[in-house]
Amino acid sequence: MKNNTMNETANKEVTPSLLRYIYPDDWDYKKKEENPIDAEEIVEAIKNGKEVEIINAVIEGPFILKSVNVESKVSIQQTKIRGPLDCSYSTFKKVLSFENSIFETDATFISVLVNKDIVLNNVTFSGVANFSDINVTGIFYSRSATYKKQTIFVMGDFKNRIELDKSKFEGEVNFRSARIGNNAEFIGANFKKGVIFNSSNIEGSAFFKSAIFEGEANFGSTQIGRNAEFDEVNFKEKLIFNNSHIKKSASFKSAIFEDEINFGSTQIGRNADFLKSYFKGLVIFNSSNIVGSAFFKSTTFEDEVNFVRARIGINAEFTEAYFKGKAIFNAIQIGGSAAFFPATFEGEANFGSTRIGSDANFAGAKFKGEAKFGNTRIGGNAMFIGADFKEKVTFNSTLIQRESHFEKTIFANDVIFENTSFETIYFGEPETQFNAKIDLRGCIYNRIFPVSFWEQLTKHLDPYDRQPFTQLEVTFRRAGMDKLADDVYYEQRRLESAQKTLCTTPGAWLLDRFLWLVTGYGVKLYRLGLLIALILLFGTIVFNLEGAVKPVEQILEMQMPLHLSYMEAFWVSLNTFLPIEISSGTNWIPSSNIIRVLGIRTGIKVTTVATLLELAGWIFVPIGIAGISGMLKRQNNTR
Numbered sequence: 001m002k003n004n005t006m007n008e009t010a011n012k013e014v015t016p017s018l019l020r021y022i023y024p025d026d027w028d029y030k031k032k033e034e035n036p037i038d039a040e041e042i043v044e045a046i047k048n049g050k051e052v053e054i055i056n057a058v059i060e061g062p063f064i065l066k067s068v069n070v071e072s073k074v075s076i077q078q079t080k081i082r083g084p085l086d087c088s089y090s091t092f093k094k095v096l097s098f099e100n101s102i103f104e105t106d107a108t109f110i111s112v113l114v115n116k117d118i119v120l121n122n123v124t125f126s127g128v129a130n131f132s133d134i135n136v137t138g139i140f141y142s143r144s145a146t147y148k149k150q151t152i153f154v155m156g157d158f159k160n161r162i163e164l165d166k167s168k169f170e171g172e173v174n175f176r177s178a179r180i181g182n183n184a185e186f187i188g189a190n191f192k193k194g195v196i197f198n199s200s201n202i203e204g205s206a207f208f209k210s211a212i213f214e215g216e217a218n219f220g221s222t223q224i225g226r227n228a229e230f231d232e233v234n235f236k237e238k239l240i241f242n243n244s245h246i247k248k249s250a251s252f253k254s255a256i257f258e259d260e261i262n263f264g265s266t267q268i269g270r271n272a273d274f275l276k277s278y279f280k281g282l283v284i285f286n287s288s289n290i291v292g293s294a295f296f297k298s299t300t301f302e303d304e305v306n307f308v309r310a311r312i313g314i315n316a317e318f319t320e321a322y323f324k325g326k327a328i329f330n331a332i333q334i335g336g337s338a339a340f341f342p343a344t345f346e347g348e349a350n351f352g353s354t355r356i357g358s359d360a361n362f363a364g365a366k367f368k369g370e371a372k373f374g375n376t377r378i379g380g381n382a383m384f385i386g387a388d389f390k391e392k393v394t395f396n397s398t399l400i401q402r403e404s405h406f407e408k409t410i411f412a413n414d415v416i417f418e419n420t421s422f423e424t425i426y427f428g429e430p431e432t433q434f435n436a437k438i439d440l441r442g443c444i445y446n447r448i449f450p451v452s453f454w455e456q457l458t459k460h461l462d463p464y465d466r467q468p469f470t471q472l473e474v475t476f477r478r479a480g481m482d483k484l485a486d487d488v489y490y491e492q493r494r495l496e497s498a499q500k501t502l503c504t505t506p507g508a509w510l511l512d513r514f515l516w517l518v519t520g521y522g523v524k525l526y527r528l529g530l531l532i533a534l535i536l537l538f539g540t541i542v543f544n545l546e547g548a549v550k551p552v553e554q555i556l557e558m559q560m561p562l563h564l565s566y567m568e569a570f571w572v573s574l575n576t577f578l579p580i581e582i583s584s585g586t587n588w589i590p591s592s593n594i595i596r597v598l599g600i601r602t603g604i605k606v607t608t609v610a611t612l613l614e615l616a617g618w619i620f621v622p623i624g625i626a627g628i629s630g631m632l633k634r635q636n637n638t639r
Contacts, residue, residue, distance in 0.1 A: 017072070019045035023056040032080075036060040039083055046070055054079050065090055076101055084127070087112050095138070098123050109134050120145055128171075131156050142167055153178050161204060164189055172215070175200045183226075186211050197222050198240070205248075208233055219244055220262075230255055238281075241266050249292070252277055260303075263288050274299055285310050293336070296321050304347075307332045315358075318343050326369075329354055337380065340365050351376055362387050363405075373398055384409050395420045396439075406432050417443040427453040434460045440468035448475055451484055458491055464499075466492060486523035493521040518623065525627045532577075532620055539573025539613050540566060545595060548606045549588040564588065576610050577617040 011022040021037055037054065039061040045052055046065060051072040056079065063085040073094040080102045088110040097119035106127035117138035124146040132154045140162040149171040156175070161182035167189050174196045183204035194215040203225040209232060216237045222244045231253040239257060242264040249270040260281040271292040279301045286308040293315040304325040315336040321343045331353040338356045342364030350372045359380035364387065371393040382400045386408040394416040400423065407428030412435050419442035426449045438460045448454070454472050461468060469492035476485035497516060500509045515521055519528050543549055546563045549572060564572065571585030590610035595602045625631075 014045075015050075017050055018053070019050045020053045021055070021057050022053070025056060027056065029058075029080075032056070032058045036082075039063040039081075042076075046072070046074060052076070058082065062086075070094075070096075073097075075099075080104065081107075084108070091115070092118075095119065099141075103127060103129070106130070111135075114138065117141060125149070125151070128152070133157075136160070136162075139163065147171060147173070150174070158182075161185065165207075169193070169195070172196070180204070183207060191215060191217070194218070194237075201225075205229065213237065213239070216240070223247075227251065235259065235261070238262075242284075245269075249273065257281060257283075260284070265289075268292070271295065279303070279305075282306070289313075293317065301325065301327070304328065309333075312336075315339070323347065323349070326350070331355075337361065341383070342366070342386075345369060345371070348372070356380070359383065367391065367393065378402075381405065389413065389415075392416070408432060411435060411438075415439070419443065421445070423447075424449070427456070429453050429456065432456075436460065437462035439463065440471075441465040442467060444471055445475065447479070448472070451476065451479075451481060454484070454488060455491075458488075458495075461495075464495060466496070490521055490523050518620070519627050522627045522630070525624065528620060528624050528627060532624070535613065535616050535620075536570065536573050536577060539576060539609065540570040542569075542595060542606060542609050543572045543588075543590070544569035545606075547591060547593045548595070550591045552587055552589055573613065576613045577621075579614075579617050579621055 011024065013020040019042065023032055023035070036058045037060070039059050042052055042054070042059065043063065043065055047068055049071050052074045054076045059076070059079060059081045060083060062083045063081060065087045067089040070090060070092045074092065075095070075097040077097065078100045082104045084105045085103060086108040088108055089112070091113040093115045095116045096114050099119045100122045102124045104126050107125055108130045110130055111133045112135070114134070114136045115138070118136055118140050120142040122144045123142065126148050128150045129147050130152045132152050133156065134153070135157045137159045139160045140158050142162070142164045143166060145164065145167040147167065147169045151169055151171060151173045153175045154177060156178040158179065159181045161184065162180055163185045165185050165187040167186070169190065170192045172193045173191060176196050176198055178200045180200070180202045181204070183206070184202045185207045187207050187209045189208065189211045191211070191213045192215065195213060195217045198218045198220040199222070201223040205226040206224050206228045208230045211230070211233050213233065213235045214237065217235055218240045220240045220242050222241070224244070224246045227248045228246045228250040231251055232255065233252065234256045236258045238259045239261040242262045243266065245267040247269040249272070250268050251273045253273055253275040255274065255277045257277065257279045258281065261279065262284040264284050264286045266285070266288045268288070268290045271294070272290045273295045275295055276298045277296070279299065280303065282303045283301055283305045286306050287310060289311045291313040294312045294317065296318045298320045299318070300322045302324045305323060305327045307329045309331045311333045313335045316334045316338045318340045321340065323343065323345045324347065326347045327345055327349045329351045333355045335357045337358040338360045340362045343362070344366045346368045348369045349367055352372050352374045354373070354376045356377065357379045360378045361383040363383045363385040365384070367387065367389045368391070370391045371389055374394050374396045376395070376398045378400045381402045382404040385405050388410045390412050392414045393411060396416050396418040398420045400421070402423050404422045404425045407426055408431040410433045414437045415434060416439040418439050422445035424447040425445050429450050429452060432453070434456060438457060440457065440461060441463070458469070469488055472488045473485045476482070476488060493516070497512050500512055502509045517527070518531060519525055544564055544566055549564060568585070568588070572588050575582055575585035576590070590606045592605050592607050595604050595606055595609070
């Protein structure tokens with residue numbers, strides 16, 4: 001027959017298989033303290049294999065249950081446990097529950113094995129809660145729990161998920177080297193002190209949405225098998241995520257980081273989403289690897305940002321981002337496109353040695369500090385439409401494989417395009433502004449629009465180098481715009497001429513001035529034609545004078561008139577001028593008579609004028625031939 005003893009007031013039930021205390025709900029704390037349960041009684045019942053159910057009670061005395069194999073269910077709810085609890089090295093084969101209970105002193109679960117669930121919802125741990133090396137086959141429930149002192153989960157092994165949503169941790173929390181076989185849920189949790197997850201392994205997803213970390217959060221070398229969700233989280237102290245591995249996506253949307261964060265060498269298998277997040281301290285993503293895309297849209301960075309040698313497999317989106325400190329993206333590799341429109345950079349922006357597989361869009365971006373794009377490689381288009389560069393900007397040794405757009409771009413300071421390679425480059429006239437020096441040495445491109453913008457470029461060219469003019473000339477000739485190419489060449493020679501002086505290099509200066517005046521450096525040959533026409537006209541007038549010529553006696557034996565017509569005088573002038581003889585005008589030779597003008601003797605013989613004509617011919621005819629053939633100009637190999 002079953003031994004059944006029932007206390008109507010305390011609701012106590014003791015049988016060979018059960019120990020039950022259910023205190024009435026209307027008992028106040030004083031009455032429960034007047035009727036405490038001895039912890040030793042509970043321990044003995046558990047050791048004897050009894051199922052234990054205690055509700056709304058007070059347990060007094062040390063609760064020591066070490067190295068015990070517990071076969072039955074243990075459920076202690078809405079109960080205050082006043083003495084220390086120690087279940088170390090014990091095995092619980094059924095559900096272990098302390099739901100809604102209070103531990104007034106330390107609770108120790110070192111190396112405990114729980115074959116089913118452990119339920120700690122709404123539990124308060126007033127002392128240290130030590131779950132080191134715990135092994136839970138079921139689910140670890142601890143929702144809305146309060147941990148007032150240190151909480152230790154070091155090397156814990158949770159075969160299934162853990163749920164600590166809305167729990168409050170007033171002391172340090174340590175999950176170092178813990179393993180969680182499924183999800184880790186900390187939604188809305190509050191961590192007052194430091195949190196340590198480094199070297200832990202969460203095989204499912206980690207949920208920390210709306211959590212608050214008031215102390216340092218250390219997730220270094222953590223493994224997360226699926227997603228890491230930290231949306232709307234507030235990190236008041238340093239966040240460490242370096243060397244971690246998140247196999248799927250990481251989400252930190254609308255998160256607030258009040259101190260330094262470190263994602264150095266972190267591996268993220270899909271996307272990293274930091275939409276509308278706020279970073280107050282140093283941001284480190286150096287050598288991180290994001291296989292998918294990185295989203296930092298509408299984010300604010302108050303301190304330095306470091307993405308040195310980071311890898312982003314698809315797209316990097318920083319649209320409307322605000323960088324108040326240095327933005328360092330040296331050697332970052334972006335497989336797809338990079339979007340920084342219209343980002344604001346108050347400090348230095350360094351994209352040196354960056355590799356972008358597709359488009360780089362900086363349209364409308366504002367660079368208030370120095371901007372560096374040296375040795376960058378952009379596989380698609382480079383969009384700087386409407387960008388504003390307040391300080392020096394460098395594009396030296398940059399390669400842009402498709403179009404480069406600088407329409408409405410403003411360069412308030414020096415611009416360096418040294419050894420830059422463009423496919424097609426677009427400027428906007430007059431919207432694009434260069435207000436300081438432009439270095440175009442070694443810069444190459446296949447097309448430039450609008451073509452009239454070359455004057456703006458060359459106007460600000462400093463230091464001077466011949467190559468930028470050569471490149472412009474080649475580009476225009478290849479496009480069939482020879483007139484523009486000649487204008488570029490003329491401007492180049494004009495600038496080089498300004499560097500010569502009569503005092504230092506008189507010979508070179510005189511030759512340069514002569515070629516400029518006579519031929520326009522070989523591209524304004526109409527000047528030479530006009531000069532030759534004037535010379536021939538002068539000769540015609542002279543040889544038209546009476547007695548200016550005489551017949552060639554070997555050819556003409558008859559008496560000829562000594563006053564030639566203007567046409568005959570022109571042929572004599574031309575024949576005298578040309579270095580070679582032509583058939584026209586050969587019947588006459590200049591006389592040695594003195595030239596008279598309006599009856600006044602000038603003292604100049606006709607033969608003297610003829611000699612000057614011959615000398616002019618020997619000088620200007622070869623120059624004309626050289627100009628027409630292009631020998632006076634630098635010859636370029638068009639591609």
